[in-house]
Amino acid sequence: MQTELVLLLLLLSHLSGVLLTPVDLTNRTDVGGLVQDHHIDLDWLGTLLKGFGPVLVPQPTPESAIADDSQSDNRADADEGDDSQSESRADTDDGDDSQSESRVDTDVGGVPKEETLNRKRLSVDSDFLKALLSSDDEGTADQGGGSGPLNNGVKISLEEDSSAGATENYAAEIEGLVAPSLTVSYGSGGENLTQGRLQNSTTENVEGGATESSGGKIQESVTATPKQNEDAANANDEDNAGRNAEGNSANDNAAEDTESDNAIDESAEEVLGTDNPIIPSWYNSQEYDNDLYPYTGWEDPWESWGWPVLPTEAPDTTPEQIHISWGNASSQMVVMWSTKSHGTGRVQYGIAPGNYSQEVAAVYNNFWYGNNEGLQHIYRAVLTGLLPGRSYSYKVLCDEDVSPGFLFTAKRDDLDWSPELLVYGDMGRVGGAPSLARLKHEAETGKYAAVLHVGDFAYDLHTEGGKYGDDFMNRIQDIATKLPYMTCPGNHEIEFDFNPYLTRFSMPQSPWPGTMDKMWYSFNLGRAHFISYSSEVYFTDSPAEEQYKWLLQDLTEANSAENRTLHPWIIAFGHRPMYCSNVDGDDCTTAKSRVRAGLEDLFYQQGVDLIIEAHEHSYERLWPVYNSTLVGTHYRDPRAPVHIISGAAGCNEFDGVCVNPMMGPKGPWSAYRAWVPGLYGYGRLRVQNSTHVHWEQVLAVNGQVIDSAQVIQHRHGPFGEE
Numbered sequence: 001m002q003t004e005l006v007l008l009l010l011l012l013s014h015l016s017g018v019l020l021t022p023v024d025l026t027n028r029t030d031v032g033g034l035v036q037d038h039h040i041d042l043d044w045l046g047t048l049l050k051g052f053g054p055v056l057v058p059q060p061t062p063e064s065a066i067a068d069d070s071q072s073d074n075r076a077d078a079d080e081g082d083d084s085q086s087e088s089r090a091d092t093d094d095g096d097d098s099q100s101e102s103r104v105d106t107d108v109g110g111v112p113k114e115e116t117l118n119r120k121r122l123s124v125d126s127d128f129l130k131a132l133l134s135s136d137d138e139g140t141a142d143q144g145g146g147s148g149p150l151n152n153g154v155k156i157s158l159e160e161d162s163s164a165g166a167t168e169n170y171a172a173e174i175e176g177l178v179a180p181s182l183t184v185s186y187g188s189g190g191e192n193l194t195q196g197r198l199q200n201s202t203t204e205n206v207e208g209g210a211t212e213s214s215g216g217k218i219q220e221s222v223t224a225t226p227k228q229n230e231d232a233a234n235a236n237d238e239d240n241a242g243r244n245a246e247g248n249s250a251n252d253n254a255a256e257d258t259e260s261d262n263a264i265d266e267s268a269e270e271v272l273g274t275d276n277p278i279i280p281s282w283y284n285s286q287e288y289d290n291d292l293y294p295y296t297g298w299e300d301p302w303e304s305w306g307w308p309v310l311p312t313e314a315p316d317t318t319p320e321q322i323h324i325s326w327g328n329a330s331s332q333m334v335v336m337w338s339t340k341s342h343g344t345g346r347v348q349y350g351i352a353p354g355n356y357s358q359e360v361a362a363v364y365n366n367f368w369y370g371n372n373e374g375l376q377h378i379y380r381a382v383l384t385g386l387l388p389g390r391s392y393s394y395k396v397l398c399d400e401d402v403s404p405g406f407l408f409t410a411k412r413d414d415l416d417w418s419p420e421l422l423v424y425g426d427m428g429r430v431g432g433a434p435s436l437a438r439l440k441h442e443a444e445t446g447k448y449a450a451v452l453h454v455g456d457f458a459y460d461l462h463t464e465g466g467k468y469g470d471d472f473m474n475r476i477q478d479i480a481t482k483l484p485y486m487t488c489p490g491n492h493e494i495e496f497d498f499n500p501y502l503t504r505f506s507m508p509q510s511p512w513p514g515t516m517d518k519m520w521y522s523f524n525l526g527r528a529h530f531i532s533y534s535s536e537v538y539f540t541d542s543p544a545e546e547q548y549k550w551l552l553q554d555l556t557e558a559n560s561a562e563n564r565t566l567h568p569w570i571i572a573f574g575h576r577p578m579y580c581s582n583v584d585g586d587d588c589t590t591a592k593s594r595v596r597a598g599l600e601d602l603f604y605q606q607g608v609d610l611i612i613e614a615h616e617h618s619y620e621r622l623w624p625v626y627n628s629t630l631v632g633t634h635y636r637d638p639r640a641p642v643h644i645i646s647g648a649a650g651c652n653e654f655d656g657v658c659v660n661p662m663m664g665p666k667g668p669w670s671a672y673r674a675w676v677p678g679l680y681g682y683g684r685l686r687v688q689n690s691t692h693v694h695w696e697q698v699l700a701v702n703g704q705v706i707d708s709a710q711v712i713q714h715r716h717g718p719f720g721e722e
Helices: 002-016 042-049 063-072 126-132 226-241 244-263 268-272 433-444 463-475 495-504 544-558 561-566 594-605
Strands: 099-106 112-119 200-204 210-214 320-326 333-339 345-351 358-361 363-366 377-383 391-398 406-409 420-424 450-454 485-488 521-525 528-532 569-573 610-613 619-622 642-646 670-674 681-687 692-699 705-712
Touching: 320 463, 320 485, 333 345, 333 391, 345 377, 358 377, 377 391, 420 433, 433 681, 450 610, 463 495, 485 528, 528 544, 544 561, 544 594, 569 681, 619 692, 619 705, 642 681, 670 705
Parallel strands: 420 450, 450 485, 528 569, 569 610, 610 642
Antiparallel strands: 099 112, 200 210, 320 333, 333 377, 345 358, 345 391, 363 377, 391 406, 420 681, 521 528, 619 642, 619 670, 681 692, 692 705
């Protein structure tokens, strides 16, 4: 059946003229609509048309196979009455850029012989074509001492007999795929192979005449008449009948030899060479223009099946996207990073400067959900035993790759200091560039204890399969390797069940990778107790009731007599505001705000002093307010929480321009508001002591402070109990 199909294809190609014109498939060529912008890999094409036979990267032939092949290479096609001819395996590789490699072997007669292995980009040799025209039982009519099918390419030609006895040649040459006429040559003993290449070959016609060719090129094509074909067929029948039994036995041996050939242990460098491999255009088409994983050849996972598999690039375990955050205790620091390839991660650290005497292993996670195009190998290491307030040197290692050295200061756990933090939300990968430059400078001063990023990262962490997330994490590395980068989720982290956010960051009191039912935590810093909460539980399937129960428990503990004395300030931060002056229809602009309905009463009753929010791409500072009612127009012992919205770090929702205009009426609770497109900024928060907290908003473009306020509180505790 296979033979009939192939013959039918050849006939159709003749009738349609598809193969009548020489075609160079190394260029962008359309062959009768059948081939467009494709290379043809010899082994792959042979495998496809041979029914996935054992056609692999060319392998050197063992000595036993050379001896056996000399007996079995030429087999008659008795069933079809085909006048199979023998062929010499000629290497017609004239200036071909295929990679080759030689290995010296000893042939049957003990004479050293060098066999050349060639991997052709585009050629189909006589063995391949004859294999198409014969069944597996019929074998190939090859008398040469070659190393097996499809290993060397020779140009051959086809001819057809006309009804009048004359001949007409139909051919189309595709770099040796089909040559203009049927010329069959075979090797004459050991003469034809010298140092792995055909030096002399004989072109023989059916009448016994012969012409000599040198250099492995066929010099003459001879056309045979039908009568001559009949005489030649009779002669071949007589000659082949005596060798039928021997050929059948040799066939079995040849199958074993082929298995032996394929089982030879050779590295990819030995077969393909160490230069860049040829990349067929079918793989490197437009769809894969930016592919990081080039084609490097075929692999054979089942030994006898020529399955194509996509190889990977050389392993790259260079650490990138390095950032730190606080752990569950003051004596801990969490270090995270990503790599292109999977490796064994660890962190070396010690008291600065330049001390890396301690080492801790990292936990690895395969990060793919919401990150199919990003770096999927992510690591987390917890540094322990840190001395509060001491500076530490650290560097990240993954396999043999090592990051530069970095410095951080361990979290202080004493009370007699005034921690300062950088605070902002809604910073995009591109739109946040102005703020990012200023923030890098701030981080280098050594003044700050941490960063509070109040939701919305990169726009978005999952965009373009995670590439935006990778870029953003690399952009903040200069900040986040020095300062603990503390976060909360925003609405732009909702996609993929928050997984990109929960995997890229690790926060205290939470598992890693994080889960939707634990996106909140708290920590003490100086005289303040900080609470990070998720406003997104009111807009997703996250368990709002679980967060509420946790908040109630945490705030109840913070309000104990001892804790409120040690850490009198309670400062909460979450993404979406409860109030705002914007006119964009967001939750904070409505009379029935979900966040306000879910949290305002709790925060008021538990005496939360300051609530930091973002989401609106603007800056606004509010007077003390509760239940939409202004409680006071000053900050001295306020009797309701003070809200500050700092979401102006620079988003890029609209091609780098943040659009959340403040053109509506100013609410009675609005103390100060600012919005100018392109003039982004961030906040500075300083917990001065038990009674004073200072805030200021900084313009990113020039570092100017555009607003500041100081909240003074001598009566810390739940509101409404006077």
